Amino acid sequence: FRESGNIVSGNVTFAADPRIEIVVTDPHSVPTVTSTIGNQPYVSLTPITVDGRYTIHVVAIDEAGNRAEADLNLLLDKVAPLVVLRESATVLDPAQIAKFNRDAAIVVEISDATSAVTQTVTLDGATYVSGTPIATEQMHTLRVRAEDEAHNGTDISLSILIDKNSRVMTQGIPGKTGQFHTKGCQAYANGTACFLAGVNPKKAGERFER
Numbered sequence: 001f002r003e004s005g006n007i008v009s010g011n012v013t014f015a016a017d018p019r020i021e022i023v024v025t026d027p028h029s030v031p032t033v034t035s036t037i038g039n040q041p042y043v044s045l046t047p048i049t050v051d052g053r054y055t056i057h058v059v060a061i062d063e064a065g066n067r068a069e070a071d072l073n074l075l076l077d078k079v080a081p082l083v084v085l086r087e088s089a090t091v092l093d094p095a096q097i098a099k100f101n102r103d104a105a106i107v108v109e110i111s112d113a114t115s116a117v118t119q120t121v122t123l124d125g126a127t128y129v130s131g132t133p134i135a136t137e138q139m140h141t142l143r144v145r146a147e148d149e150a151h152n153g154t155d156i157s158l159s160i161l162i163d164k165n166s167r168v169m170t171q172g173i174p175g176k177t178g179q180f181h182t183k184g185c186q187a188y189a190n191g192t193a194c195f196l197a198g199v200n201p202k203k204a205g206e207r208f209e210r
Contacts, residue, residue, distance in 0.1 A: 001056070001072045013075040013115075015150040017047045020072065022058055029063035051076050051114045077114040080152035083144050084109040097159045103133040104162060108144055115149035137162050 001008050002021040012018075022044040024033050035042045035058045042056055056072040085092040086107045092098050098106075108130040110119050121128045122143045134140060140160040147153040 001070070008072065011073045011075070013077070013150050014048075015076075015078055015152055017049045017078075018074065018076065019045045019047050020056055020074070021045050022056075024058070024060045024068075026060075026062045031060040031062045034059045048074070048076055051078055053114075075115060075149060077112070077148050077150035077152060079113065080154045081110055081112040081117045081119075081146035081148050083146050083154050083156045085142070085144075085156065085158055092158060094156050094158045097139075097161055099161045099163070101164050102162075103135045103164075104160060105131050105133045106142055106158070106160070107131050108142075110144070110146045112146075112148045117146050117148050119147075120145040134160060134162055137164055 002023060003012070003014075003018050008020075020042075022033065022035050022042075024031050035044065035056060037048070037054050037056045048054065052075075054074045054076070056074065058070045058072075060068045085094065086109065087098065087100075087104050092106070098104070106128075108119075108121050108128075110117055120143075121130065123134065124140055128142060138161075140162065142158040142160060144156040144158075145153065
């Protein structure tokens with residue numbers, strides 16, 4: 001068996017349409033050659049164009065009835081793996097920063113219709129297990145590398161922002177209205193735990209309340 005002039009045998013993998021040449025020689029007589037692929041006749045050098053696993057089987061019989069057989073197991077995979085990132089069933093777009101005001105658990109789904117995939121998934125440079133909650137408040141980077149048996153690769157990078165605490169800043173307004181705004185600020189979101197500053201309208205620079 002040859003492909004592009006190179007001898008191939010056993011199990012071979014291609015990421016582009018192969019043309020397998022079948023070469024049969026006999027120094028003493030003219031052999032009769034039968035070749036099939038998937039139980040269908042195969043003509044030498046016919047391009048194989050559909051992704052999948054195939055076996056080319058060749059039988060050669062010379063004029064004296066001597067018989068020889070050979071098989072070539074072939075994998076054709078032209079399509080890179082598909083990588084999908086989800087959080088709570090929502091598909092995430094790697095082109096956008098994924099923002100959360102809570103812990104986020106990113107599910108990494110990797111698939112390939114034709115061959116097995118090897119994968120590397122990291123969060124901020126460390127190995128990340130799909131579905132593990134991300135709790136630290138900061139900007140994170142999730143990277144995924146998926147490669148199939150034909151070495152087609154897919155690389156995905158997702159920026160993730162975890163920010164679980166709201167922060168509120170207010171400027172006091174003269175009179176009782178200013179006191180009302182300060183109280184409302186403390187009641188907002190996570191309350192006094194998130195309150196930064198208020199203004200006491202009665203005395204400049206004096207805190208109204210904590």
